[in-house]
Amino acid sequence: MRFKPYLALIIIGLLVIACQNESGDKDGEDETSSTPISLIVLPSQTFQTIQNFGASDAWSTQFVGKFWPDEAKNQMAKWLFSTENDTDGNPMGIGLSCWRFNIGGGSAEQGNDSQIGDEWRRAETFLNEDGSYDWTKQEGQQWFLKTAKANGINQFIGFVNSPPVSLTKNGKAWSDNGSSANLDASNYPAYADFLVNVIGNVETQTGVSFNFISPFNEPQWDWKCCGQEGSPWNNSELFAMTEKLDSAFQKNNISAKIELTEAGQIDYLYSFSNLPNRGNQIKNFFDPNGSFYVGDLPSVAYKVAGHSYYSTWDTDWLIESRTLLNQKMKEVSSDLPYWMTEYTILENNDEIKGNGRDLGMNAALYMARVIHADLTVANAEAWQWWLAISPYDYKDGLIYTDYSKFGGNYTDSKMLWALGHYSRFIRPGYQRVQVRRSDNKTDIKGLLFSGYVSPNFDELIVVLTNQTTREHSIEWSGLSENYKSVEVYLTNGSEDNNLTFQGVFELDSLITLPRKSMVTCVIKN
Structure with missing residues (x-):
């Protein structure tokens, strides 16, 4: 009308x-x-x-997708994925166009022996200790993968916090010392084979073909015992592992591309900051004169991925950091794209605190300002939130649930709909x-x-x-x-x-x- x-x-x-x-x-x-x-x-x-707007399936979907009643999980999926309108013309969901799947490291099977106290932050792995595979694992996450595809999503990223525990140096999904990758170089080929197997068999199980594989999530952090799965990676280790992975992808005709660099802060992309072995990643990996140039490897995605954590306050730094990032990208190549692949409100500053749920507009407007800056200053082609579904008393979820594995209360948030102002209407291919x-x-x-x-x-x-x-x-x-x-x-x-x-x-x-x-x-x- x-x-x-x-x-x-x-x-x-x-x-x-x-x-x-x-x-x-x-x-x-x-x-x-x-x-x-x-x-x-x-x-x-x-x-x-614009390529996509997305969110990740860590950590709650492993329980919600497996154990929660159909009515509840279907409603949550509708909020996240639907592009349909109700009879009054109101969007029924935010129409995400990308979904990030956490390829687990196996801390869930270890239980309390994993030393990760919160079982929601443990993740199953497809790889058994004897080297065989169990493709029924990560059942709840696979439910969301299939549901996302059924709702029209066709961009999928598989990301890894820790290699499988059967391959790691200490048999854990976290690092002993935080000084180097929790994966011995002798196991680089095995890790590559694992990811090749995951890509092929997840497609068989769900019909979902991963577009990108992110093997090194936030390599700058030490990931010591025992908050969640994770592994540090120095730039030299990233380079060596990426070469092995590229070779394995080419040998097995894998179409998925390797997504780098997944930096935990964007300043690690354009400067050494306080980590000379893990910083200045744009130049190191994508400048042909860089120390660890991978831009010519056929299985490496020609883009830079980073996370907007700790770069949003104060607002002068919000703009300055993204201006510097954009400048460095252009110095390396005028056509090198930037993707913002993870953010949630962690900051404790004069305007907002990460602790405590906020289902209202304060958190939503803070989030919207970050999206705006990433798109208009950093020229991000993609923008992806961290937890699609959260059980926590924190500003980290689009949807919130009770801290219950088998069902309970759930609710949307204004942050969900704030992201929807972008994701629902700005579709892949819009400029x-x-x-x-x-x-x-x-x-x-x-x-x-x-x-x-x-x-x-x-x-x-x-x-x-x-x-x-x-x-x-x-x-x-x-x-x-x-x-x-x-x-x-x-x-x-x-x-x-x-x-x-x-x-x-x-x-x-x-x-x-x-x-x-x-x-x-x-x-x-």
């Missing part, structure tokens, strides 16, 4: 009134709610092509385009905006994040007359507004952004 401009203003005005139950002071911007902000959208000025205010103002703590165009230019997506405590109105400028209408979707502090469809409006309608909200506008021909 299409509304006239005056009716659009009435409807959105009522929406603003409904949001006044949230407290807050006015921000310092000089605009009033009656002064529209003019956004100039230039679809012809394009930047990176980021130029969007700016007519007055050229920018404020990383205020109103954020970014635009994306479909491959055939018939659809423009503009994601708007209002972090301020006052409402703002938006008008469009610079668009050709080919664009006729705007679909509007809203998430704010109201329980009723989770990526909620607001209607279809004429292009000359003002779009009002309630305080502390996210609005996605789908502009169509």
Whole structure:
């Protein structure tokens, strides 16, 4: 249904009134709610092509997928994967386009002997101690793999925290000393064979073909006893293991590509920081003159992967670190892509604390600002959250469950729907385009905006994040007359507004952004 401009203003005005139950002071911007902000959208000025938005299956899906009632796990899967709308036009899920599968190291089979106290952070392995395989393992995770594929996801990443414990130096899924890989060089070929077998047999079991394999998750950290599975890797070890893995992939006609570098912080990508043996990874691995150049290996994905942890506060560092990252990427190659492959709110700073669940807008807006910076400053082609489902009292989940293996309560969060403002509408192949205010103002703590165009230019997506405590109105400028209408979707502090469809409006309608909200506008021909 299409509304006239005056009716659009009435409807959105009522929406603003409904949001006044949230407290807050006015921000310092000089605009009033009656002064529209003019956004100039230039679809012809394009930047990176978006590949996907995703999340990982660690750790909860091993229990949720295996033991929880069908009704519960199907609803969780719908929230994560669905691109369908209900009868009122509201998205039923956030339409993730990528799913990360944790290839376990075997601490689960060790039980308490693993010394990892939290069984939710232990993971099964397909590899038995005698060298045989059991492809029924990781059953709950395989359920989510199959369900993701059934919902249209076609990008899958298999990532490894620790090699199988039967191969590691200490027989554990963590490191004794944190100084080197918990895998002796004599077992590099065995680790490569393991991953080759996992790729082929997971496809047989689930129908899912991994696009990428990430063998070295956050190699900068020491991963000592005993919080979870993990292994450190020095750059020289990464290089040697990657060569072995590339050879095994080529020999076995594996189409999956090796994903590097999965740095635990983005500054390790462009500087040595405090770890000379594990830093400066862009130059080391992707510069032809680098010490450990792998860019010419046929099974290595030509991209750089990094995690946004500890780079989001303060906001000056949020921008500076991503600017430096982008500069280093361009120095090495103008066409080397960057993927942000893991983030959750770990920081404890003046604005937010990692501890304690926050199902509301504070955490969602913090998350949205990080996504915005990664896409618009670092030019990330992909953005992937950490825990799709979390049982913890922490700001780490899109969906939260009771700490119960066999069923219980579960709930969505505003962080789920915040990610959905991007993932549901910006599909693989869309390009980021130029969007700016007519007055050229920018404020990383205020109103954020970014635009994306479909491959055939018939659809423009503009994601708007209002972090301020006052409402703002938006008008469009610079668009050709080919664009006729705007679909509007809203998430704010109201329980009723989770990526909620607001209607279809004429292009000359003002779009009002309630305080502390996210609005996605789908502009169509």
